[in-house]
Amino acid sequence: MADERTAEIAVSGAEDRAFGLAEPAGIGLLWAIALGALGTAWFFPLHLALAADILILALFALSLDLVLGFAGIVSLGHAAFFGTGAYVAGLLALAGWREPLSGLLAAGVVAGLLGLVASFLLLRGRDLSRLMVTLGLGMMLHEAANKAAWLTGGADGLQGIRIDPIAGLFAFDLFGRTAFFYSLSVTLLAVALLVRLATSPFGLALRAIRANALRARLLGIDVERHLVIAHGLGAGLAGIAGGLLAQTTQFVSLDVLAFQRSAEVLLVLLLGGAGNLWGAVVGAVVFKLAHETLASITVHYWTFWLGAMLVVLVLFASDGMTGLARQLAHRMRRRAGARRAPGS
Amino acid sequence: MSTALATEALARRFGGLVAVDEVTLRLRAGERAALIGPNGAGKTTLVNLLTGTIAPSSGRIFLEGRDVTALPAHRRARAGLVRTFQIRQLFDPLTPLEAVMLALLAARGRSLAPFRRLRREEALLEEARAVLRSVGLEGLRGEPTRTLPYGAQRLLELALALAGRPKVLLLDEPAAGVLREESREILQTIARLPRSVTVLLIEHDMDLVFRFAERILVMVQGRILADGSPREVAGDPRVRAAYLGGSIDVGG
Amino acid sequence: MTTVLLDGIAYGMILFLMAVGLSVTMGLMNLVNLAHGAFAMLGGYVTVVSIERFGISYFLCLPLAFLVAAIFGLVLERLLYRRIYERDHLDQVTFTIGLVFMAIASADWLMGAQQRLVELPELLRMRIPILDTSLSLYRLLVIGVCAVLALALQLLLVRTRLGMQLRAAVDDRRVARGLGIPVPRIFAAVFAFGCGLAGLAGALGIEVLGLDPSFPLRWIVYFLLVVAVGGTGTVSGPFFASLLLGIADVAIRYWLPELGAFAIYAVMVVVLVLRPHGLFARAG
Ligand SMILES: Nc1ncnc2c1ncn2[C@@H]1O[C@H](COP(=O)(O)OP(=O)(O)OP(=O)(O)O)[C@@H](O)[C@H]1O
Numbered sequence: 002m003a004d005e006r007t008a009e010i011a012v013s014g015a016e017d018r019a020f021g022l023a024e025p026a027g028i029g030l031l032w033a034i035a036l037g038a039l040g041t042a043w044f045f046p047l048h049l050a051l052a053a054d055i056l057i058l059a060l061f062a063l064s065l066d067l068v069l070g071f072a073g074i075v076s077l078g079h080a081a082f083f084g085t086g087a088y089v090a091g092l093l094a095l096a097g098w099r100e101p102l103s104g105l106l107a108a109g110v111v112a113g114l115l116g117l118v119a120s121f122l123l124l125r126g127r128d129l130s131r132l133m134v135t136l137g138l139g140m141m142l143h144e145a146a147n148k149a150a151w152l153t154g155g156a157d158g159l160q161g162i163r164i165d166p167i168a169g170l171f172a173f174d175l176f177g178r179t180a181f182f183y184s185l186s187v188t189l190l191a192v193a194l195l196v197r198l199a200t201s202p203f204g205l206a207l208r209a210i211r212a213n214a215l216r217a218r219l220l221g222i223d224v225e226r227h228l229v230i231a232h233g234l235g236a237g238l239a240g241i242a243g244g245l246l247a248q249t250t251q252f253v254s255l256d257v258l259a260f261q262r263s264a265e266v267l268l269v270l271l272l273g274g275a276g277n278l279w280g281a282v283v284g285a286v287v288f289k290l291a292h293e294t295l296a297s298i299t300v301h302y303w304t305f306w307l308g309a310m311l312v313v314l315v316l317f318a319s320d321g322m323t324g325l326a327r328q329l330a331h332r333m334r335r336r337a338g339a340r341r342a343p344g345s
Numbered sequence: 346m347s348t349a350l351a352t353e354a355l356a357r358r359f360g361g362l363v364a365v366d367e368v369t370l371r372l373r374a375g376e377r378a379a380l381i382g383p384n385g386a387g388k389t390t391l392v393n394l395l396t397g398t399i400a401p402s403s404g405r406i407f408l409e410g411r412d413v414t415a416l417p418a419h420r421r422a423r424a425g426l427v428r429t430f431q432i433r434q435l436f437d438p439l440t441p442l443e444a445v446m447l448a449l450l451a452a453r454g455r456s457l458a459p460f461r462r463l464r465r466e467e468a469l470l471e472e473a474r475a476v477l478r479s480v481g482l483e484g485l486r487g488e489p490t491r492t493l494p495y496g497a498q499r500l501l502e503l504a505l506a507l508a509g510r511p512k513v514l515l516l517d518e519p520a521a522g523v524l525r526e527e528s529r530e531i532l533q534t535i536a537r538l539p540r541s542v543t544v545l546l547i548e549h550d551m552d553l554v555f556r557f558a559e560r561i562l563v564m565v566q567g568r569i570l571a572d573g574s575p576r577e578v579a580g581d582p583r584v585r586a587a588y589l590g591g592s593i594d595v596g597g
Numbered sequence: 598m599t600t601v602l603l604d605g606i607a608y609g610m611i612l613f614l615m616a617v618g619l620s621v622t623m624g625l626m627n628l629v630n631l632a633h634g635a636f637a638m639l640g641g642y643v644t645v646v647s648i649e650r651f652g653i654s655y656f657l658c659l660p661l662a663f664l665v666a667a668i669f670g671l672v673l674e675r676l677l678y679r680r681i682y683e684r685d686h687l688d689q690v691t692f693t694i695g696l697v698f699m700a701i702a703s704a705d706w707l708m709g710a711q712q713r714l715v716e717l718p719e720l721l722r723m724r725i726p727i728l729d730t731s732l733s734l735y736r737l738l739v740i741g742v743c744a745v746l747a748l749a750l751q752l753l754l755v756r757t758r759l760g761m762q763l764r765a766a767v768d769d770r771r772v773a774r775g776l777g778i779p780v781p782r783i784f785a786a787v788f789a790f791g792c793g794l795a796g797l798a799g800a801l802g803i804e805v806l807g808l809d810p811s812f813p814l815r816w817i818v819y820f821l822l823v824v825a826v827g828g829t830g831t832v833s834g835p836f837f838a839s840l841l842l843g844i845a846d847v848a849i850r851y852w853l854p855e856l857g858a859f860a861i862y863a864v865m866v867v868v869l870v871l872r873p874h875g876l877f878a879r880a881g
């Protein structure tokens with residue numbers, strides 16, 4: 002009886018491992034974000050703005066994870082969609098539409114549509130040309146926003162954005178409490194969506210396409226269609242992250258579209274590890290904390306350390322921190338297995 | 346008997362080289378055929394043309410009477426024209442269970458479901474396990490493909506094809522580079538396939554070919570040089586000449 | 598009209614000098630080096646410091662810039678770049694963007710954030726009349742030096758033993774190694790040489806390109822565009838691409854200033870979308 006039970010458990014354990022992206026890991030991520038964020042709010046109530054920043058960056062990195070980590074589309078211009086979302090949310094508010102939730106949705110939809118259109122430019126090329134096309138698109142949008150000062154405020158950005166209380170109840174306050182809980186809710190919702198997606202047939206198909214697009218195609222998968230949808234969704238999420246930034250900081254500047262932002266989010270994702278959702282979140286936390294620490298030591302030359310991080314990352318841990326953790330866990334499990342073996 | 350797969354003057358040129366030269370052939374439904382020929386004869390190119398990985402320079406392709414020449418590769422696969430690869434074409438980070446699940450989903454055109462849960466697809470999971478069992482890979486279903494031994498990878502290649510609900514199965518040297526023991530296992534798996542599946546096997550090992558095939562096509566320099574029963578083909582002097590005087594032994 | 602053309606040619610020549618090294622390393626080593634512009638910036642700063650601190654003549658600064666950038670390139674190749682030749686493009690891009698950020702911060706720290714200019718020698722500011730306009734000797738020097746170098750490079754690649762080995766290594770690394778060609782050493786030499794040329798371009802082009810810490814980032818798109826249009830692994834491809842780009846960019850700035858850099862980015866995207874494979878046949 003007892004033996005049967007253990008056997009059953011062993012089988013389901015094997016089944017979990019047979020799915021690279023097990024649901025428990027995804028649900029664990031939701032809990033980790035919720036508990037981590039609430040813990041921060043409890044113990045460091047003065048750092049809510051930073052916490053909201055981290056959440057927004059995490060959301061942005063998650064959107065890139067869908068595009069790069071899952072679909073395998075290498076992008077150096079992801080800020081284009083983040084920035085579009087930020088400007089849409091900001092402009093709507095300035096035009097008098099101050100309701101936050103619909104504003105955020107609009108940011109996501111517009112950015113998503115842009116991403117959908119842009120994805121058709123990315124279908125034919127391989128890594129290198131995709132890199133350059135995304136880079137070019139990002140730069141184009143940045144330059145366009147710079148020149149269209151009548152709309153975007155040019156280098157001055159959008160100022161004096163005001164947002165209504167969320168659901169008519171929670172006004173944005175000076176301490177960033179509302180901003181924090183707002184960002185947390187949106188991020189949790191997005192992560193739940195992404196977990197669902199990652200553990201769905203679609204998520205599996207994307208990982209397969211990334212691993213070997215030719216093989217996936219010859220199994221009957223419409224590769225282009227999957228990529229277009231993934232890129233559109235990723236762009237939409239990036240737009241929501243951008244809209245969130247605009248609404249919570251009530252300011253939009255040109256640098257939401259800057260190349261640095263695209264490079265930064267790429268770093269965050271690679272730092273944490275792409276393709277498993279956890280990496281994007283871990284990367285965002287580590288990156289922002291490192292930024293805070295380093296920037297307080299060397300105010301000006303923080304980008305030097307940013308660069309050094311990228312270099313070291315590629316040389317020594319190209320699977321990111323979650324990759325390192327997984328290797329470690331694997332080794333420990335092996336060792337534990339070896340120790341148990343002689344006894345049985 | 347009805348025709349499963351047919352081509353009409355199918356040709357493909359690479360620059361000056363004619364890799365496939367006006368090939369016209371017909372595979373009857375349920376047939377067990379083998380395609381042999383020296384290295385560089387154009388066998389893989391023919392499979393590439395049939396499955397839509399590359400476009401023909403001229404000619405047409407019919408699947409069950411329907412002209413599929415202009416059909417994109419994934420639609421052909423979904424229509425039941427399934428292949429394996431001579432050179433490893435697998436999903437390195439995926440486990441065999443995931444890969445076979447994907448093949449099952451793709452064959453049904455159900456991979457584009459972002460909100461379904463994979464683990465709730467119990468019927469498909471059961472089927473995936475059955476496919477893996479049929480090639481003897483059930484025990485390795487949870488290991489990332491890149492860590493599998495080579496023989497197991499060849500079996501997985503076959504499993505993916507089997508999961509694709511093939512009507513016509515094009516096997517491009519499925520036993521290339523595996524040990525004798527494993528190649529027998531692969532052949533047995535193929536031999537066990539139901540007669541509803543039409544099989545075209547490309548293989549250099551004449552022993553395997555003559556044990557498996559009811560019909561043999563010989564390809565040389567892009568053309569079908571001979572086509573007939575194993576006995577006919579083995580006795581064909583042109584075939585012997587094409588193999589540079591090397592003898593072809595009819596097994597047994 | 599002639600002014601635009603002549604300015605465009607001079608500008609395009611400098612672009613060529615900057616980008617040719619990148620094009621060759623991309624074709625030869627399959628290396629995407631987004632930090633290539635940092636070597637040009639180095640050449641520029643070497644010139645500024647040499648003139649301002651040590652009063653070295655501008656003409657001497659040019660070979661000096663080449664040398665310093667080449668040595669720097671050689672050291673980095675041996676220490677860092679060589680480790681990422683076999684990596685995928687994403688890793689290479691991440692890695693070299695990291696280097697770009699480091700270069701920018703370093704330049705900011707060492708040289709300050711402001712634009713740096715150099716006082717060109719009196720001689721170079723002389724103008725000679727050409728058709729309906731006049732051309733400074735500086736621009737003539739730029740065009741002359743670059744044209745001679747382009748020709749020399751072409752001959753080097755096509756006529757010499759080194760060039761032959763190089764092309765063999767491009768075609769098939771393994772075979773080349775089998776023939777006893779010292780592939781790693783050739784790679785290092787070519788990389789360093791390309792960096793040197795970029796350094797020279799940085800020194801030669803201060804007047805045209807400007808010089809401040811954001812230099813490597815600002816010119817990335819131009820490098821990539823030259824490579825995208827001109828293809829990799831040849832000298833003539835990037836040469837004509839650079840000329841085209843130089844003239845087009847000057848013309849746009851002259852007649853359609855409100856478009857700004859937008860047009861250049863748009864051209865890059867269009868070219869890449871229309872010919873993603875042809876352009877990178879070697880790299881692919
Ligand atoms: N993409 C391509 N571009 C240029 N030539 C090609 C291409 N693919 C195949 N060829 C050439 O076409 C010819 C036929 O090759 P193919 O791979 O079809 O032969 P094969 O019969 O499968 O040989 P093998 O038994 O070695 O697998 C060869 O000469 C090959 O070099």
Ligand SMILES: [Mg+2]
Nearest residue numbers: 388389390431
């Ligand atoms: Mg073949």
